Amino acid sequence: MTETSEDRIENVVIIGSGPAGWTAAVYAARARLDPLVFEGAPSREMIPGGQLMFTTEVENYPGFPEGVDGQELMMSMRKQAERFDTRIVTEDIVEVDASGRPFLLRSSEGRTIRARTVIVATGARANWLGLDNELRLAHSGGGVSACAVCDGALPAFRDQVLAVVGGGDSAMEEATYLTKFAKEVVIIHRRDAFRASPIMAERALENPKIRVEWNSVVTEVLGDDFITGLRLQDTRSGEEKELEVGGLFLAIGHTPNTAFLRGVVELDEAGYIGTPTQWRTATTVEGIFAAGDVMDSYFRQAVTAAGTGCMAALEAERYLAHGHPADPGVDVPAEPVAAGD
Numbered sequence: 472m473t474e475t476s477e478d479r480i481e482n483v484v485i486i487g488s489g490p491a492g493w494t495a496a497v498y499a500a501r502a503r504l505d506p507l508v509f510e511g512a513p514s515r516e517m518i519p520g521g522q523l524m525f526t527t528e529v530e531n532y533p534g535f536p537e538g539v540d541g542q543e544l545m546m547s548m549r550k551q552a553e554r555f556d557t558r559i560v561t562e563d564i565v566e567v568d569a570s571g572r573p574f575l576l577r578s579s580e581g582r583t584i585r586a587r588t589v590i591v592a593t594g595a596r597a598n599w600l601g602l603d604n605e606l607r608l609a610h611s612g613g614g615v616s617a618c619a620v621c622d623g624a625l626p627a628f629r630d631q632v633l634a635v636v637g638g639g640d641s642a643m644e645e646a647t648y649l650t651k652f653a654k655e656v657v658i659i660h661r662r663d664a665f666r667a668s669p670i671m672a673e674r675a676l677e678n679p680k681i682r683v684e685w686n687s688v689v690t691e692v693l694g695d696d697f698i699t700g701l702r703l704q705d706t707r708s709g710e711e712k713e714l715e716v717g718g719l720f721l722a723i724g725h726t727p728n729t730a731f732l733r734g735v736v737e738l739d740e741a742g743y744i745g746t747p748t749q750w751r752t753a754t755t756v757e758g759i760f761a762a763g764d765v766m767d768s769y770f771r772q773a774v775t776a777a778g779t780g781c782m783a784a785l786e787a788e789r790y791l792a793h794g795h796p797a798d799p800g801v802d803v804p805a806e807p808v809a810a811g812d
């Protein structure tokens with residue numbers, strides 16, 4: 472167990488261990504801030520390392536011409552942070568008290584941590600239907616995914632009938648994207664009208680490779696090692712039928728991991744952390760920064776998360792040096808930071 476003293480005041484505590492968290496850790500550690508990372512406690516839906524831990528092959532992270540296994544990529548990022556002596560605790564942060572300074576953080580094991588700055592990089596988790604076979608096949612690379620852009624181009628999905636569940640913009644975008652590889656894409660939507668913006672819905676509906684199962688819900692995911700089909704139920708008649716598919720993509724929204732920050736920093740309606748200054752990571756509470764999917768519901772890519780992790784570490788460093796990271800007039804400190812040398 473990493474040593475953390477309750478008397479000590481940490482320069483920077485990083486909460487979360489996806490690309491944003493580890494990148495922030497590498498930058499903060501190289502800037503000699505001696506960061507402490509809470510990488511999260513493993514649970515059924517969440518494991519340290521974030522969403523890439525559920526991705527078999529990542530083909531769009533720069534620097535890996537042959538692609539890289541998602542878990543391997545996250546282990547490499549973790550190792551890189553450790554190389555610069557980042558301290559890591561395998562617990563969640565369950566409470567942040569920002570009423571005074573330093574901030575007081577409480578961990579899932581009851582530890583209290585005092586911190587001058589906090590970088591929140593807890594990500595967002597894809598919503599799942601909650602069916603027995605669904606998470607099992609998603610975790611084992613069995614053809615179930617919540618990210619078509621991450622996984623859709625994998626060889627296993629080529630020339631297959633692929634299903635997309637959802638009726639929002641993500642479902643339209645993902646279904647359209649999948650037509651590049653699939654024989655056919657079937658959108659399964661629980662109502663008779665899409666929630667998606669008209670232009671995206673039209674684009675999907677006009678695509679000859681896309682068809683829609685309206686008023687339908689998935690009641691069972693079929694397949695042992697790899698998905699073979701779905702059991703669908705008509706929401707009006709209750710009738711059931713089977714649909715043979717070679718892949719299932721969930722596009723039913725994401726939930727940001729911010730429950731522990733309610734009432735602490737400003738969150739938007741969907742629970743994402745607001746970062747009021749454009750292109751910056753400072754939140755509505757001075758000294759608390761946010762990076763990655765927890766503050767970005769739009770791009771949601773590993774590489775954009777890593778980018779904002781870097782930004783958050785640099786902003787935290789400037790805040791510690793100057794006390795005003797979000798002031799648009801603040802220039803790069805005259806003393807170069809160790810981060811990029």
Ligand code: NAP
Nearest residue numbers: 600637638639640641642644661662665666722723724725
């Ligand atoms: P969303 O707009 O919340 O849509 C989620 C969809 O999933 C809805 O159609 C919903 O059905 C369905 N759904 C939710 N729970 C379900 C369940 N348990 N079973 C079956 N269906 C379920 O989420 P999103 O599509 O991810 O979009 C999120 C935000 O990002 C939106 O603001 C969107 O505009 C934006 N976005 C923009 C773009 C773009 O502009 N390029 C691309 C992607 C996303 P109901 O409709 O019946 O509620």
